[in-house]
Amino acid sequence: MINVLIVDDDAMVAELNRMYVARVPGFRCCGTASTLPQAKEMLSDPALEIDLVLLDVYMQQHSGLDLLPVIRASGRAIDVIMITSAADATTVQTSLRYGVVDYLIKPFQFPRFEEALNAWREKRKLMTNQPYYEQVEVDRLLHGASPESTDDRRLPKGLTAQTLRTICQWIDNHPGSEFSTDELAAAVTISRVSCRKYLIWLAQINILYTSIHYGATGRPVYRYRLVAEQYNLLKQYSQ
Numbered sequence: 001m002i003n004v005l006i007v008d009d010d011a012m013v014a015e016l017n018r019m020y021v022a023r024v025p026g027f028r029c030c031g032t033a034s035t036l037p038q039a040k041e042m043l044s045d046p047a048l049e050i051d052l053v054l055l056d057v058y059m060q061q062h063s064g065l066d067l068l069p070v071i072r073a074s075g076r077a078i079d080v081i082m083i084t085s086a087a088d089a090t091t092v093q094t095s096l097r098y099g100v101v102d103y104l105i106k107p108f109q110f111p112r113f114e115e116a117l118n119a120w121r122e123k124r125k126l127m128t129n130q131p132y133y134e135q136v137e138v139d140r141l142l143h144g145a146s147p148e149s150t151d152d153r154r155l156p157k158g159l160t161a162q163t164l165r166t167i168c169q170w171i172d173n174h175p176g177s178e179f180s181t182d183e184l185a186a187a188v189t190i191s192r193v194s195c196r197k198y199l200i201w202l203a204q205i206n207i208l209y210t211s212i213h214y215g216a217t218g219r220p221v222y223r224y225r226l227v228a229e230q231y232n233l234l235k236q237y238s239q
Helices: 011-023 036-043 064-074 089-097 110-127 135-143 161-173 181-188 192-204 228-238
Strands: 002-007 027-033 052-055 079-084 102-105 208-214 220-226
Touching: 002 011, 002 036, 011 027, 011 110, 027 036, 036 064, 052 064, 064 079, 064 089, 079 089, 079 110, 089 102, 102 110, 110 135, 110 161, 161 181, 161 192, 161 228, 181 192, 181 220, 192 208, 192 220, 220 228
Parallel strands: 002 027, 002 052, 052 079, 079 102
Antiparallel strands: 208 220
């Protein structure tokens, strides 16, 4: 089990992140810290196993950035994902220079959070018990995936493999269902605008059939269903 420490002075945000962590298999929240002194105390406790820190920047009386050199100086194999509303260039660049593995700008949807944790886990696996590396493995450590293996390069700009996988898995679990953008967006917990982009693309490559329905107000509602002959292609995007 991967142990995650959440450092955020907003109790509601910390609880939301804790719930998000619990939704990703293999991860668990090992503690929360609402101040930097509290976080430093927990990081210095050798009895507390910490693999990953979810760190906010804007803390009361402190900047979360001040925790990054402390983590590096500790010598412990702890990685950091920034989860913050700080989007200025200086903060982002400083975070990257300290080696943070991902940077999530609030607000964000759960699929992006899940993608960050899963991508970090894959990188961690590559770094564990590996005495030597091939070039393709070094490329994966530095860039996340090799040019030949990444799914995102085959997707239109703005679409990610992780969110597409989530959507296709839901469709795979409801193969005979007809659904609207709103219904699917609510089911997989992503925004309606984002969901519609994926559905349009799936319709363009003939995985989904689109029909238009007109309600009492005359506003058209697009509904989608799986093209049965394309089930095998859907399965490829579900894995």
